[in-house]
Amino acid sequence: MTYMNPNQARRCVLYARLSVTKEESVSIARQLQSCRRYAEARGWEIVGEFIDDGVSATVNRPEDRKGWRSLLRAAEFDAVIIWKVDRLARRVLDFLHADETLQMRGAGLVAVEDPIDMTSPQGRAFAVMLAVFGEMETEAIRARVRAARVQLLKDGRWPGGGIPYGYRSIANPAGPGRVLVKDSERVRWLAEAVAMALQGATVNAIATWLSDNGAPLPRRQSEKIAAVTWNRQTVDGLLRNPVLAGMTPHNPGRAKSAKRVDPFAVVRDEHGRPVINESLAVINCEEFAVLQHMLDSRTSPQARKRRDRQATSPFLSRVARCDDCDAYMCRGTNQKRPVLYCPTCRQTIGRAALDPYLVRRLLTERGSELLGDATVEQSWAVAGADEVARRAVLLTQLDSLRIRRGVVGRYFDDERVLVQWRLSDSGRQDDLPVAA
Template sequence: MNTQQARRCVLYARLSVTKEESVSIARQLLSCRRYAEARGWEVVGEFIDDGVSATANKPEDRKGWAALLAATDFDAVIIWKVDRLARRVLDFLHADEALQKRGAGLVAVEDPIDMTSPQGRAFAVMLAVFGEMEAEAIRARVRAARAQLLKDGRWAGGGIPYGYRSSTNPDGPGWVLVKDPERQPWLTEIVGKALGGATVNAITTWLTTAGAPLPEGSIARRKSGATGWNRQTVDGILRNPVLAGMTPHNPGRPKSAKRADPFAVFRDETGEAVVNETLAVITTEEFRTLQMLLDSRSTPQARKRSEREPTSPFLSRVVRCDDCDVFMCRGTNQKRPVLYCPSCRQTMSRSAFDPYLITRLLDERGAEPLGGSTVRAHWAAAGNSDEARREILLTQLASLRVRRGVVGRYFDENRVLLRWRDSAAEQPSVPESQSQDRRP
């Protein structure tokens, strides 16, 4: 694509978080429109990803960029700067490759790049390198600032644990964590019951029945008429290392992995966990015992087979957690089927997820050829066999991942990252479980 000859273009803008120094989506699009007008190009579409991090989300996994690639009849994409598209070199190259395949080129308003020549492409890659370096520098500064706050014994911000509150630092600037006199007795009782053998569900029921005050800012408090506790909240309270006076701290942990490791805590130069005795309600050994109790009860495979809730094998070893890159496991939550990540513990309810996948499979791939017939025909022949249905789904999938999002009452399809196989690729073979059903 020669940028001098392009006549039809689309605009793309992205912003992670609106700040005073950031360039808003509207300003990015305005600059791109002016550029197109100056070149005499026709703008045929505008696509945005607002509130989306380029570091945490690849271009192909963003809703706006995916919609752009699905559009037709354009030969140039105008962005404000290279880092609006990607902050990793590999992500930038993959995005540019996707545009090349459709004969489109990339133009940046503030970065004078020309993707039609080897020199221009090399310069664009250099800009992407600098963008990646800048993102890493920002992360390093944030990690260093947080580490210094913790070293000084100050509160580094974030969600305040149940049973505690923030208070002005009596020894200097900033804030410190102190016990909340209203909720501290409830916290002590919660921990005591858990160490005594009570299950998370039992503690949740007791808290609701007893009318225990909910955590400050709890999602449950904002729901109209909702006054009860939920097991996820209780489980999170029991897994917080502040119970033993330790401070959660793992600079290398993904932001979304809220409970990746309860022992990822702030440590001193010798590697020993820093313990603030004034905040502790149990010892570090008791905290370790508590985590072992929780883990033994939260993993379905750890229970006796007779005690497990039966779940459908339809998505067994099919869905990966986008944060941890591991297969999500089958399980139940309050007797409802879910998928959960064994590493970061994120969950996805299957009550809506399974029907959503089936609908998309039949609507988008039903007419695809499969074993001398079509996907839809084989699906009908599979009947109610979840194993046979799983084999059909696997013939069409390139990848299926679930990322974190707001977990609530309603199904959020934006958490689902689904890619089908290339239709032009070699036709997949018929599932073995149905091959015997084929007529000669």
């Protein structure tokens, strides 16, 4: 293996990453500023700067991040300058894999705050040791957080996170920390919603009732988005929260999707029985179990009646597949916005940006292809506003359309959209298929 002489490096790129912006965090701007000063001190030419803002290194590997992928596609460079090793990776394997990728293109990794220089054999060895200690530190922090959470739960205190609807947290009158109590403004709405569900009302019917009667929204939503309304996901989540029966979720406020939460994963005593706080209970444990069974057994009854559904465009009906599950993605709405969602893993992608993105690519990349006696662009113009006709034109050119999961916290990312066009057959395509 050969190593680049650091004194001969002339071209470099900068990389910065940040999970969550806080006062104590080293901002993206500060990281890049430090990296620029390092490059200037060595007399290196900076040929690019790449960032991943709002991206966790624990959850997302470097190759799964948009900024890092863009860096790897950049023009020739000799070194990548980062602020610290943990800005690139929090796991040793991720760090080594990223470094190996750079080695394959003859580039080295340099960290400003850590005394490493991957352009030399000694620097590489020391960097690996730093990565090992960094992973050990991450695991130690996790262990301390878990232990602290367990102790808080045993003491009956609230460990933080999203406050369940119908409740609020107050200073613990019996000692340090905070505890949950019922929220007098919202608990009556919660109790009525639970009673309706136990009587057979659908989740959508409850959401409509809450909206029509002006029920106050969950505090975390109403504080951030003034125009948000009740929806099926919000109602389903509050009906599945074990706090309804006075139980304490084992990891309260953590998961964002009720479908990924086990409602019976609760704090239990030494005999395996749930620890009950009667002052918080709206229903008893038996009623809670019945409610969960009713919610789990419903499939089509949860859907709105056809006359109450919001119409969505058939343009991508049975066209896109989930890259994880290989299932066709369904069209629907989320917060009254059109989306495609996977019925298996529940990933979604908004169509407000996806549809025009596909249209632009179709007309730009395939517009001059022959389609019958006309071109794709001419056939598209003839289709006009007819979404079914537009879908038919798209399908003549499309071999596959797959949607993969995006980076947590990101909006529309065109790198999630994997498009493969059909190969032209002597410049001609088959006749338009019949729309589904």
